[in-house]
Amino acid sequence: MLEVKGLSTSFYQDEVEVKAVNDVSLSVASGESLGVVGESGSGKSTLALSLLRLIYPPGKIVSGEVLFDGQDLLKLSEPEMIKVRGARISMIFQDPFTSLNPVFTVGYQIAEAIALHQGANRKQAWSKAVEMLETVRIPHPALRIRDYPHQFSGGMRQRVMIAMALACRPEILIADEPTTALDVTIQAEILKLLKDLQKELKLSIIYITHNFGIVKQMCERAVVMHLGKVVEEGRIQEIMDNPREAYTKSLIDSLKVLNDRS
Amino acid sequence: MRKMTNNKLQMTNVGIFIILIMVVAAIFAPMIAPYDPSEIVEDNTLAPSIKHLFGTDDLGRDIFSRALYGARISLTVGLVAVTIAVLIGTLFGAIAGYYGGLVDSAIMRSVDVMLAFPSIFLILAIQVMLTPNIYNVMIVIGLTSWMGVARLVRGEFLRIRELQYVEAARAIGASDLRIIFRHILPNAMAPIIVAGTLGMAGAILTESALSFLGLGVQPPMPSWGNMLMDSQAYMRDAPWMAIIPGILILLAVLSLYFVGEGLRERLDVRG
Amino acid sequence: MIEVKELKKYFGVVRAVDGVSLAVESGESLGLVGESGSGKSTLARLILKLIEPDSGTINYDGIKNIRKDCQIVFQDPQTSLNPRIRIGEAIGEPMAIHKIVENRKSKIENRIKDLLDMVKLPAEYANRYPHALSGGERQRVGIARALAGEPRFLVLDEPVSSLDVTIQVQILDLLKELKRKLNLTYLFIAHDLSTIGYMCDKIAVMRAGKILEIGTTELILSAPQDPYTRQLLESSPKL
Numbered sequence: 001m002l003e004v005k006g007l008s009t010s011f012y013q014d015e016v017e018v019k020a021v022n023d024v025s026l027s028v029a030s031g032e033s034l035g036v037v038g039e040s041g042s043g044k045s046t047l048a049l050s051l052l053r054l055i056y057p058p059g060k061i062v063s064g065e066v067l068f069d070g071q072d073l074l075k076l077s078e079p080e081m082i083k084v085r086g087a088r089i090s091m092i093f094q095d096p097f098t099s100l101n102p103v104f105t106v107g108y109q110i111a112e113a114i115a116l117h118q119g120a121n122r123k124q125a126w127s128k129a130v131e132m133l134e135t136v137r138i139p140h141p142a143l144r145i146r147d148y149p150h151q152f153s154g155g156m157r158q159r160v161m162i163a164m165a166l167a168c169r170p171e172i173l174i175a176d177e178p179t180t181a182l183d184v185t186i187q188a189e190i191l192k193l194l195k196d197l198q199k200e201l202k203l204s205i206i207y208i209t210h211n212f213g214i215v216k217q218m219c220e221r222a223v224v225m226h227l228g229k230v231v232e233e234g235r236i237q238e239i240m241d242n243p244r245e246a247y248t249k250s251l252i253d254s255l256k257v258l259n260d261r262s
Numbered sequence: 263m264r265k266m267t268n269n270k271l272q273m274t275n276v277g278i279f280i281i282l283i284m285v286v287a288a289i290f291a292p293m294i295a296p297y298d299p300s301e302i303v304e305d306n307t308l309a310p311s312i313k314h315l316f317g318t319d320d321l322g323r324d325i326f327s328r329a330l331y332g333a334r335i336s337l338t339v340g341l342v343a344v345t346i347a348v349l350i351g352t353l354f355g356a357i358a359g360y361y362g363g364l365v366d367s368a369i370m371r372s373v374d375v376m377l378a379f380p381s382i383f384l385i386l387a388i389q390v391m392l393t394p395n396i397y398n399v400m401i402v403i404g405l406t407s408w409m410g411v412a413r414l415v416r417g418e419f420l421r422i423r424e425l426q427y428v429e430a431a432r433a434i435g436a437s438d439l440r441i442i443f444r445h446i447l448p449n450a451m452a453p454i455i456v457a458g459t460l461g462m463a464g465a466i467l468t469e470s471a472l473s474f475l476g477l478g479v480q481p482p483m484p485s486w487g488n489m490l491m492d493s494q495a496y497m498r499d500a501p502w503m504a505i506i507p508g509i510l511i512l513l514a515v516l517s518l519y520f521v522g523e524g525l526r527e528r529l530d531v532r533g
Numbered sequence: 534m535i536e537v538k539e540l541k542k543y544f545g546v547v548r549a550v551d552g553v554s555l556a557v558e559s560g561e562s563l564g565l566v567g568e569s570g571s572g573k574s575t576l577a578r579l580i581l582k583l584i585e586p587d588s589g590t591i592n593y594d595g596i597k598n599i600r601k602d603c604q605i606v607f608q609d610p611q612t613s614l615n616p617r618i619r620i621g622e623a624i625g626e627p628m629a630i631h632k633i634v635e636n637r638k639s640k641i642e643n644r645i646k647d648l649l650d651m652v653k654l655p656a657e658y659a660n661r662y663p664h665a666l667s668g669g670e671r672q673r674v675g676i677a678r679a680l681a682g683e684p685r686f687l688v689l690d691e692p693v694s695s696l697d698v699t700i701q702v703q704i705l706d707l708l709k710e711l712k713r714k715l716n717l718t719y720l721f722i723a724h725d726l727s728t729i730g731y732m733c734d735k736i737a738v739m740r741a742g743k744i745l746e747i748g749t750t751e752l753i754l755s756a757p758q759d760p761y762t763r764q765l766l767e768s769s770p771k772l
Contacts, residue, residue: 040668183568183569184568185568187768211770212772213771213772216770254699254702257702258702258730259727259771259772426613427612429605430607431626433603434681435600440630444615449615449616
């Protein structure tokens with residue numbers, strides 16, 4: 001469903017090119033979830049933004065193809081891309097505290113996304129927004145929808161972000177470290193929610209994280225990124241049992257050390 | 263540090279260039295000026311010519327020479343006034359931001375009171391009571407324009423004092439003075455420098471306004487403001503008398519704004 | 534070494550620390566686990582006397598000067614070092630304040646070199662500014678600064694949670710080694726059990742200002758008594 005071929009994105013600083021994403025190829029099938037694992041500076045977030053063409057100067061997508069249903073997203077005009085972004089492929093981010101606008105109610109913000117992409121009138125969009133809050137298991141959705149972001153906890157806010165991302169029934173959800181800023185108990189709830197929703201809505205998920213444990217729980221297949229390149233690819237269990245690259249091995253060994261006793 | 267857009271970078275460079283020329287001209291005024299600024303050298307209100315680049319004024323003094331010496335006065339007044347303002351503002355802002363609580367409330371309410379006075383009237387009132395001379399102008403402008411700096415510095419102190427390196431300094435037993443001067447103030451300098459640059463533009467304008475009203479720098483000492491005042495009666499016959507100091511004030515103020523804005527971007531100051 | 538009794542600290546209506554009693558024995562490494570808002574950082578700052586409690590007592594045994602004998606390593610290597618002070622000066626500051634070494638330049642410089650060596654950083658780092666260092670390296674500088682005053686007790690406030698996993702293990706191993714070499718006592722704060730399990734002999738679980746349970750690491754991890762501890766254990770993704 002989504003196939004990335006030889007994608008490279010660079011940043012230019014003082015005439016020096018930094019290859020944040022360097023010749024990356026990967027694919028995600030319909031209904032599948034793919035993990036993208038990497039440490040800070042591996043280029044995993046830049047990869048995510050590149051897929052949606054959200055790269056701005058001094059960054060630039062240098063080469064490659066992002067084939068979505070056979071169509072190269074990198075060749076679309078910006079108006080055409082807007083119809084894809086947020087509607088057919090959407091994204092959730094790490095920080096649920098800054099991703100919502102504090103001056104509007106969450107209902108207004110979800111309804112806005114719906115109206116924007118589906119041309120629904122206000123009433124339809126609003127009832128759809130209530131429905132979405134229910135979908136992400138927020139209790140009393142019809143009441144909570146009139147609340148402002150600061151009235152939600154971090155975990156609840158991330159649920160709102162998920163509701164907004166899924167409002168237009170996208171086929172692919174890109175999740176960029178959506179639980180890193182949250183407490184572990186909340187993280188467990190959000191991960192379970194995402195997993196349930198994936199089944200319910202037959203979503204494809206690209207799950208970006210530094211945490212192998214999360215990938216193991218969420219995904220069947222994963223790629224490991226290091227310094228902008230994909231260094232390992234395969235079924236998650238195989239990668240963990242039998243890493244081919246020294247880098248992947250050191251990463252997994254470190255994790256095992258920490259998980260040994262707990 | 264961020265990269266500036268080309269356009270902004272150019273404006274900043276132009277600003278720096280103009281200010282530099284003015285500073286050099288002011289410093290070397292006695293060498294550059296062809297005539298004594300207060301000496302009557304020629305017929306009055308002569309149009310600009312090779313002999314008198316900017317013409318002569320109503321008394322027959324060389325405007326070019328007066329503009330050079332005027333730059334000395336206007337820039338000095340601006341610099342000294344803004345230095346006074348920055349020192350007072352930094353002191354009060356730092357105390358308010360660092361100690362917080364009652365001290366903070368007391369200082370910041372005084373700032374509010376000071377800001378509630380239209381400062382030009384305050385300055386005028388004080389100047390009427392004092393003998394108007396260049397020193398009083400500098401002090402009065404400085405004493406009435408520190409409030410913005412105080413607010414800014416307080417904000418920076420409130421932000422920085424919560425950073426972990428300040429807590430670390432506290433944990434190793436550093437004294438308040440050490441924390442303020444070694445750990446917080448150096449990290450608050452960038453916005454202070456920007457505010458100082460923009461403040462200097464304001465001080466030059468205020469000086470001009472005061473001198474224009476006759477309550478600032480007193481004749482025969484030339485400043486751009488009192489040169490403007492002298493021109494009032496001769497607008498029609500000798501427009502250059504008004505245009506020359508007017509343009510100089512405009513250029514100086516505008517250049518300082520460009521430099522201030524450039525610094526703001528360069529030093530990555532928010533707000 | 535440190536004994537806390539019925540300690541309370543409220544911020545307005547928030548009961549950050551709500552009647553905590555615990556003891557840190559000399560030479561041990563006590564883990565304090567809790568999620569955001571549990572009051573674990575407030576408790577640490579009370580113990581270091583960086584803030585004053587509303588009520589309750591803290592007894593120090595074998596600690597004369599808290600500012601010298603007790604130190605803290607912070608979570609965020611981005612903000613825990615003053616960006617305008619060179620690494621060497623930052624490490625030297627506690628020495629200057631407490632006059633640890635004779636105030637001769639060469640002696641102080643030698644001591645800074647020793648400390649850098651202790652945290653396995655090259656001596657020439659003394660002349661660098663924090664921005665030229667990676668997150669892990671900065672955290673090592675934070676540790677060296679904490680050690681400069683020759684403390685006996687260290688609070689480690691989530692010292693690795695903002696670092697990459699491989700770096701985390703390196704820093705934790707360094708901390709273990711230093712503890713042995715210098716006979717240190719640790720209070721190690723974390724928001725999950727994985728790093729604490731690796732570092733600590735004893736674990737205290739904190740939630741909403743209260744200590745729910747304290748026990749040896751073995752006991753807490755294998756047979757947690759409190760339902761919340763069980764929830765914490767089950768929540769962390771398994772490998």
